[in-house]
Amino acid sequence: MVTFDHREPGTDPEDWTTFLRSVDPLPVRLDGLAAIVVVAPHPDDETLGAGGLIASAADAGIPVHVLLATRGEGSHPHSSTTSPERLRTVRDAEFRAAVRLLDPAASASVLGVPDGGLREHPDVLRAALTERLAAVDGPVLVVAPWRGDGHRDHRIAGEVAADIVAGTPGARLLEYPVWAWHWDGPAAPAAPWDRACALVLPPAVLDRKRAALDAYPSQTRPLSPAPGDEAVVDARHAAHHLRSTEWFFAVSDTPSSRSRASFDAHYDRKPEGWDFDGSWYERRKRAVTLAALPRERYRSALELGCATGVLTAALTERADDVLGTDIAAAPLARARLRAPAARFVQAALPSEWPDGRWDLVVVSEVGYYLSPADLDATIDRVLGSLDDDGVLVACHWRHPDDDAVTSGDAVDARIAERWPRPALVRHVEEDFVLSVLPGPAVRSVAAVEGLTP
Template identity: 40%
Template sequence: MVNFTHQDQGTSASCWQQAGLEQIAALDPEKLFHAMASVIVLAAHPDDETLGAGGLIRMALGQGTDVHVIVCSFGEASHPDSTTHSAAQLAALRHAELAEAMDMLRAQGPRSGTLHLHCLGLDDGKLAAQQEPIRAALEQHAGERCLIASTYRGDGHPDHEILGLLAADCALAHNACHLEFPIWFWHWAQPDRQPSFRHWFRLALDASSTDAKARALEAHRSQTTPLSALPGDEVLLSEGFLQHFSRGAEIFRATWPGHRDAASAPAVFDELYGEREDPWEYRSSRYERRKQQILLACLPQERYAAVLELGCSIGVQSAELARRSTRLLAVDASATALAQARRAVAGMDHVELLQATVPRQFPQLEPGSLQLVVLSEMGYFLAADELEQVLAASAAALQAGGELVVCHWLHPIEGWPLDGEEVHRMAGQLGWERIVEHREADFLLEILRKPAGAHG
């Protein structure tokens, strides 16, 4: 979890603009709303819905699409040191402000959609422990051809992140489009260290939506102005912070219908390994055995001090890497696969197995602590921004001269956004020396070496 407070100076809106935020891919509103029967906006606190998706709400309504806004808490924990407002008083105040903001976002006209507000009244700051009512609210309103917008799963705020994950689950179950709107990300992240934003999308707002969003934001007075002049009542959303949301556009991370991303990996692969113990035939396929032998033969060093294997599956390759390493950390999203991997590396005390979904749960490693990272047959099970984060984290963990192995199938990958060629193209953007390249009709293997002075 990212450590930050709203009182930090943060990254300025102009810094993001200079980094190319306005040049990212555009969303076509006519195409976006034409295919949607309804829109669900899932927010953790009052103001999230307006900051991140106020324009989306207004534009959807203007297209005649019904919108359900689900607000999980009233943000009553925002001013714990206030001597003028109790949590209960803040909750009541926020409830009234939220209703006023919704009035500002409603569109007028015979074709306008209907705006429905649903307040769950859950505990602010504790949404991860209250998932069932959130899931139930999503299921109640989700359906065929719906669009689900939520706070971003990588936003750095625990309430925002759990909603992003719950919305991702719901969207996958209903084959729905999922748009995630960052909020605190703009405050704590830095463009050069968080380049994933380049894979997101920009929805340009029309004049009516821009105006409605500004008026709705003004309704959230208890957050955009101080509660009083007394200590503990300071403004929550500073003028500099609000500039991130007055750019005439809204930024979304998108997961399209029919495509999965890392959030779906544990369930998808647990089911796969539950149906077939060795679905890719790592133990019996000559192709798999030969590919593994080629990978191992291509490693420049006979032995490595510290190795990270991402996507270790049932541990067949892990056991071989363990024989050439002093310490091996093998990671997979599937608990079912890892149960087999434990048997494969039994007795190898220098091997650690970790269930984790990367990039969100990328292992906490000291910078420069690894000599080798193996990314084999799993890069296309990530979205583009997720892969970029995994590559950046791997780069940071590798020492100068460390090696990154990238090996992937080259045929189409159904149900996932990337293919092997794209994974290797993105890995190549690290700009590192390619010390090994082995290409066949079925797979591509590359080994990249981190130079001295490389970022991370």
């Protein structure tokens, strides 16, 4: 979690100037867009982060709508001269004046969420952005704060925008930094400069952005000489944003792995997760999986995505030591009761990888919840921790799953592509695919028993 104080000097703008010369950004392209929607958590964020883009869109005849989440009444919490109620009125008027300077034809919605309270009211922004995008006929660019910007409202606004855009055909997202310029540093930047995009601002556009920022005197100048009334965006802060180039971060089209929160919500609704005990499909698939194991006994087994531990319990009858992992905490509580002979740990793949060496790794019904990058990294993790005489067992559902990132067939094909040896077992039927991938010292069952030369 980033913590910062805007009253501190922060990073010297000249340090960023030097750094930015080394960045090779993609250009921000506005051609072909039917509309642009700018998400601003507070009045002035739209100007600081995307004022040049708004003005450029106006010059190109592209309709712009600004969604303002809060009125920014919390900008001066220690002021003894100006109340939050007064600031709410002042900043609302400043916002409307600034947007008119950038684009007289732009429209705006003020959602009225309490300043600092977007985490408690994300659905207000979610509904407004969803409705706005649904009204656009054609490609739309959404511009929102970078999710890592360090301010809670900025993070939530960015997360909501990313989620909505991901589910909206024809929409794409650019993220803008505001406070990262202040607390981050070019020596070891946290911001994703490898996916930077830049919009060059002609002098006339930059002049409009500067005028729009000047329309926020409550932020750019002290409210009074009293302590607590200092400018929030003083000249040093403003210098980050008044460059001749406006900077954004592109959001990859590559899907993300299914989140821990989504699994938590699933187990809140269905504590048993899936019908592992009652379903004949599940019981039969489990029996096929266990029958496919080429050895009768294993030293150490790792089950990734063990859920409520039904398969884990069966593995304890085939291995001396069994460790089950799952991204969610709720199913592990049930798994510990169901399989008391096993060990369990909450872990997300592939980053939270358990220590140890294994001669059996089971990945059952979990690979298609991983992004392509995370699936590759998980395969690498397995290869790095599997004993030479060990095997990876992968079993996946072959039908559509609304919560999956990819398909079971794609997961099976990718594991086979990355694995150094051909599958020892590959069982394919209409409902699921099962593969057993061997380590370098694994031989066939018949060869081990001396039944073949």
